[in-house]
Amino acid sequence: xxxxxxxxxxxxxxxxxxxxxxxxYVDTTFGGGGxxxxxxxxxxxxxxxxxxxxxxxxxxxxxxxxxESNQLVLxxxxxxxxxxxxxxxxxxxxxxxxxxxxxDFGTSTDQLMNxxxxxxxxGEGELDMRMDQTLGVKAKDLLTLxxxxxxxxxxxxxxxxxxxxxxxxxxxxxxxxGVYIKTNKDLAQLVESVKKSxxxxxxxxxxxQALRIVVNDELNNIETSLPQAFNxxxxxxxxxxxxxxxxxxxxAKTTFKTWQEENLATLIxxxxxxxxxxxxxxxxxxxxxxxxxxEKT
Ligand SMILES: C[S@@+](CC[C@H](N)C(=O)[O-])C[C@H]1O[C@@H](n2cnc3c(N)ncnc32)[C@H](O)[C@@H]1O
Numbered sequence: 001x002x003x004x005x006x007x008x009x010x011x012x013x014x015x016x017x018x019x020x021x022x023x024x025y026v027d028t029t030f031g032g033g034g035x036x037x038x039x040x041x042x043x044x045x046x047x048x049x050x051x052x053x054x055x056x057x058x059x060x061x062x063x064x065x066x067x068e069s070n071q072l073v074l075x076x077x078x079x080x081x082x083x084x085x086x087x088x089x090x091x092x093x094x095x096x097x098x099x100x101x102x103x104d105f106g107t108s109t110d111q112l113m114n115x116x117x118x119x120x121x122x123g124e125g126e127l128d129m130r131m132d133q134t135l136g137v138k139a140k141d142l143l144t145l146x147x148x149x150x151x152x153x154x155x156x157x158x159x160x161x162x163x164x165x166x167x168x169x170x171x172x173x174x175x176x177x178g179v180y181i182k183t184n185k186d187l188a189q190l191v192e193s194v195k196k197s198x199x200x201x202x203x204x205x206x207x208x209q210a211l212r213i214v215v216n217d218e219l220n221n222i223e224t225s226l227p228q229a230f231n232x233x234x235x236x237x238x239x240x241x242x243x244x245x246x247x248x249x250x251x252a253k254t255t256f257k258t259w260q261e262e263n264l265a266t267l268i269x270x271x272x273x274x275x276x277x278x279x280x281x282x283x284x285x286x287x288x289x290x291x292x293x294x295e296k297t
Contacts, residue, residue: 003032003034003110004110005031005034005110006034006109007034007035008104008242008289009275009279010034010035011038012273014035014042016291017099017102019038019044020043021043021044022043022045023044023100024097025039025044025045025046026047026048026086026232027102028048028082028101029049029103029104030048030049030050030059031052032108032109033059036059036072040063040066040072045070046071047073048073048074049077049082050075051078051131052111052131052133053076053133054133055111056075079103079225082225097234100237100238101229101233101239102242103225103229103239103240105222105244105248106243107119107131115184117129120208121184121204125184126140126183127139127140127143127181127183127186129212130216137215139212139215140180140181140182143171143211148168148169151167152167154214155207155210157210158209158210159208159209159210159213161206163195166195167195167207170190171190174190187204187207188204191204226241230296234296235296236296238268238294239265239295239296240292241291242289242290244289244290252292259294264296265296266295266297268295272291272292273291273293274289274291
């Protein structure tokens, strides 16, 4: 299956990883396999994680030869299980050390474009939003079960939605009349009808982002896994994060700063690396991307 995902900061990430032949790298967010493919092309070997079953299945077809020749190991797990999984894979595949680890947070275009999964306001499908289909709670469950205050906090804290209160109120008052949000279209229409402010993006963009972050526990996952990545990395190895919103970037920024202050690691760039104007023109979705790089000392 072909991926529709355009890899963000591809050349930049590969350069900063300093890929060397026959060394092992970890791509914690395999997605459409764009970063993995380039590491393999440069002669590196890859252990790649994704908790989305579809992403791993597509990767198994696309990289059949590389898997057979032990250049690529695909793991269908949450990257919160990074350290333990790497320890057992190292034994199984006789891997000495990990030379670099990459996180490219968030969703892939393949996930966003699949209207059955409810990640965006395109088409009509169940408001699901689970990247890992074994997770218990869908976005529509949150909208059915949480209080007005809880919904407001989610929209505000994780989406920065200025009209969070109004939107949460409308959802709960509809519920009282027996009207429940079940699809992405239901939610997009409700937000559109409630919101006053208008800009270039769809009015429901921030609400969709906020729900996705909570359904997939994205910020806790990042917090839990960065120290595991650091522990798993060899001395001199690099850890790279690519984030797409403030919440993700803040965790990487503060964690890296602490390691630098404690002389555990060196920041490779003072400011985050961002996409070029040309890249943003080609792929407007990458406009908010920020890449941070640290090297273990
Ligand atoms: C932005 S995409 C990665 C795109 C990839 N770098 C490429 O070039 O094709 C993010 C991917 O990470 C996966 N992901 C997000 N959180 C994860 C987690 N906690 N554990 C494992 N995979 C995760 C998503 O399912 C998605 O496929």
